[in-house]
Amino acid sequence: MKLGQMARSGNLKGALHIGGTGSDVGKSILVTGLCRAFLRKGFKVAPFKGQNMALNAEVTDEGGEIGRAQGLQAMACQIRASVDMNPVLLKPKGQSISQLIVRGKVAGEIDAKEYQIKKKELSATVDESFSNLWKNFDLIVAEGAGSVAEINLKGVDLANLGLAQRLGVNSVLAADIDRGGVFASIYGTWALVDKEAQKMLKGYVINKFRGDISLVKDGLSDFDKLVKIKNLGILPYLARSGLDGEDSSSLSQIEIPLHNEVSKVLLDVAIIGFPTISNISDFDPLRCEKGVRIRYIRHLSQLGDPDLIILPGSKVTVNDLNWLKSQNGDELIKKAYSNGSFILGICGGFQMLGKSIKDGFESGVETASGLNLIEAETVFRKEKVVKRVSGSAKSPFGGFVPFFGYQIHNGAVFGENGFIQINGQVNLEGSVSQDGRIWATSCHGLFENDKWRSDFLNAVSLERIGCETSKLFSYASVREEWINYLADWVEDNLDLDEILGIATSSPIARM
Numbered sequence: 239m240k241l242g243q244m245a246r247s248g249n250l251k252g253a254l255h256i257g258g259t260g261s262d263v264g265k266s267i268l269v270t271g272l273c274r275a276f277l278r279k280g281f282k283v284a285p286f287k288g289q290n291m292a293l294n295a296e297v298t299d300e301g302g303e304i305g306r307a308q309g310l311q312a313m314a315c316q317i318r319a320s321v322d323m324n325p326v327l328l329k330p331k332g333q334s335i336s337q338l339i340v341r342g343k344v345a346g347e348i349d350a351k352e353y354q355i356k357k358k359e360l361s362a363t364v365d366e367s368f369s370n371l372w373k374n375f376d377l378i379v380a381e382g383a384g385s386v387a388e389i390n391l392k393g394v395d396l397a398n399l400g401l402a403q404r405l406g407v408n409s410v411l412a413a414d415i416d417r418g419g420v421f422a423s424i425y426g427t428w429a430l431v432d433k434e435a436q437k438m439l440k441g442y443v444i445n446k447f448r449g450d451i452s453l454v455k456d457g458l459s460d461f462d463k464l465v466k467i468k469n470l471g472i473l474p475y476l477a478r479s480g481l482d483g484e485d486s487s488s489l490s491q492i493e494i495p496l497h498n499e500v501s502k503v504l505l506d507v508a509i510i511g512f513p514t515i516s517n518i519s520d521f522d523p524l525r526c527e528k529g530v531r532i533r534y535i536r537h538l539s540q541l542g543d544p545d546l547i548i549l550p551g552s553k554v555t556v557n558d559l560n561w562l563k564s565q566n567g568d569e570l571i572k573k574a575y576s577n578g579s580f581i582l583g584i585c586g587g588f589q590m591l592g593k594s595i596k597d598g599f600e601s602g603v604e605t606a607s608g609l610n611l612i613e614a615e616t617v618f619r620k621e622k623v624v625k626r627v628s629g630s631a632k633s634p635f636g637g638f639v640p641f642f643g644y645q646i647h648n649g650a651v652f653g654e655n656g657f658i659q660i661n662g663q664v665n666l667e668g669s670v671s672q673d674g675r676i677w678a679t680s681c682h683g684l685f686e687n688d689k690w691r692s693d694f695l696n697a698v699s700l701e702r703i704g705c706e707t708s709k710l711f712s713y714a715s716v717r718e719e720w721i722n723y724l725a726d727w728v729e730d731n732l733d734l735d736e737i738l739g740i741a742t743s744s745p746i747a748r749m
């Protein structure tokens with residue numbers, strides 16, 4: 239019986255853990271590709287990551303926060319994202335302090351040492367979330383965090399081999415050959431984990447390979463005897479950059495286009511790279527625009543006079559605003575604006591553009607002066623707003639177009655001249671300056687609204703360079719194409735039958 243037939247007949251049930259030799263070895267995209275590949279073979283699949291650390295978040299239907307990567311993986315499974323898919327999320331604030339999100343809700347702030355103690359309590363929550371998924375899906379593909387061999391963090395494990403042992407889930411190790419030393423990293427990882435944890439490791443995948451694959455395969459048989467786990471395939475370096483990056487390790491991708499075409503006329507878009515920049519996936523649709531060039535600005539001296547300046551979301555708004563001012567960024571942004579640049583503020587960026595921010599909660603600073611570029615004031619409140627929103631948004635060319643997005647913020651912004659009608663409310667959310675060159679909103683996902691994105695970019699380009707640069711396209715279709723591209727990538731290069739066998743032979747599947 240073929241895989242798809244076995245899945246549809248209900249004869250197969252399994253779970254698989256994808257661990258890593260380190261961070262940024264490709265675990266997230268590998269899980270995404272596997273989720274879609276197994277879905278295409280007829281399985282009802284769900285992603286899972288017990289513990290995540292990221293400032294790129296997704297809002298679930300129940301109004302909870304999870305890592306954005308798990309949101310993308312849920313899309314790959316063609317299911318709605320749930321807090322069970324990422325029950326523990328840490329959102330770093332700096333100086334070893336993170337906001338702790340448990341099952342989508344804020345559970346306070348915690349430092350690294352306190353968290354190690356807290357993990358024992360959180361393990362029951364993580365296990366319960368996995369159990370909830372296990373009851374409702376044929377196959378669960380779980381993602382690890384960082385390296386599975388962090389011997390300095392031994393104890394209760396919420397994401398790696400300790401979790402796999404506790405739940406009875408077999409694991410596959412992902413390793414990055416592009417950074418060099420792949421065999422040492424695989425062997426070192428395998429050797430460092432304890433003997434019981436080694437039993438959960440059933441195979442490994444080599445990722446990001448460039449060149450002649452035969453040069454690697456020649457040494458694999460001897461190596462497999464050494465590590466006593468099987469090579470399951472070698473994944474070539476992806477020719478296309480990814481979507482929905484998980485955290486700050488993806489910042490280097492902001493500037494990378496998601497197309498190969500070069501436009502003669504490019505809109506210069508500068509995104510301010512705050513130390514605690516959040517929700518960088520807001521800009522993935524811009525990377526699909528053939529008429530847009532993105533620059534990621536970490537040093538404000540590089541700003542110049544771009545066509546569009548974007549102040550993105552921030553985990554700690556006042557701290558990032560002070561960082562901006564420390565580089566004379568406030569004056570440089572105002573200078574660019576006086577020279578004709580457009581400005582867009584999203585969430586924390588919206589708050590910075592106003593007159594003042596009354597905080598005392600997020601940063602510890604009671605009141606901070608904003609850039610004073612729009613008529614808006616921000617007051618922070620203890621309750622965090624986490625919700626999906628829909629409605630319509632005012633186009634720069636007049637009239638309203640459909641709108642959807644999500645909000646994740648503590649600060650309530652009181653602005654004027656809004657442009658987004660949310661859930662039928664009379665008062666419009668956001669703010670637009672009188673001259674129409676500054677736009678601001680607390681809503682993430684703004685650029686996923688195809689008609690609004692195209693109209694906005696063309697309004698900027700018509701004024702700045704005298705022609706339209708954006709052609710209307712479906713970003714959702716681009717993302718779906720990307721997910722299928724990942725599924726083809728794993729199907730063409732990995733032994734999926736062997737991987738499925740590892741999943742279905744997990745101890746939990748035999749209970």
